[in-house]
Amino acid sequence: NATLGEPASPEEPAAGDYVQICVTDTGCGMSPSVRARVFEPFFTTKEIGKGSGLGLSQVLGFAKQSNGGIRIDTVEGQGTSICIFLTRSDLAEDRAETAISYDSATAQTPARILIVDDDDAVRQIAADILRDRSYDVVEVGSAGAAFDVLQSQTNIDLLLLDFAMPGMSGAEVAQRVRTRYPRLPILFVTGYADRATLAGINEAQTIGKPFRGEDLCMKIASALNRYMSAAERPV
C-alpha cells in the first residue's frame, strides 16, 4: 500500500491511496533524453527487430485506464525502478474463479509435436495446452537440441518454432529443417517485433504471441490435416 501526495510528473496518479507494484533492476539505467521519451509509443533504443517500443507505453496506458499511474526512478549506469500505482479498493475481496478453460477434447489426429522455444514459460504453456489435447509433445530450448531430436526421432509430425531465438533464429532453423525434411509442417510462434521479417511467410504458418489455446490448436490441427491427408508421407 502507498499513500501518494501531489504528482511530480504527468505519469503519476493524483494524490490518494494506491496499491504499489515496483520492479527494480540493476541494469544500465536511462539517460535524461531516453527517460524523456520512454512512454512514446514505438520509441525504442534497441536494434531493429529487437524492441517494439510498446512496453512502457502499454504499461502506462493500462495504469492510467485503471485510474492509477506510473513512477520511474532511474540512474544511468546503476539501474531503474518502475512503480505502478493502482487504485486501492476498500471492498471485501471476491475470489471468484476465473480459470481459463480449454476445450480438452482429444486431438483429432494423433501426432508428435516438437516445440522449440528458448523461453521456458512460453514453451511450457504451449506444451501443457497440446498435451491436454492428447498430442505427444517433445520440448527443447534451442536450435541445436531441435536438430538432435529430429535426427534421433524420425516420427516428429510438426515443428512449433519460436521465430526469434538467440543464436540461430527460428527462421534459420526452418531453412535447415526444410532442406532435410521438406514436407514437415512448421508453425512459427511470433512476437510483434518479428513483423518486419515475416514478409513472405504464410499467415497459416504463424501464430502471434500472446496466443489463445484454441487458436494454437486450430492452426496445428489444420497444418496436420494438410500434411496427413497428402497421399504419401515420407517426412
Ligand SMILES: Nc1ncnc2c1ncn2[C@@H]1O[C@H](COP(=O)(O)OP(=O)(O)O)[C@@H](O)[C@H]1O
Ligand atoms: N529497465 C530499463 N532500463 C533501462 N532502459 C529502459 C528500461 N526499460 C525501458 N528502457 C528504455 O526505454 C525504451 C522503451 O522501452 P519499452 O517501451 O519497454 O520498449 P522496448 O523495450 O521494446 O524498447 C527502451 O528501448 C529502453 O531504451
Ligand SMILES: [Mg+2]
Ligand atoms: Mg521493454
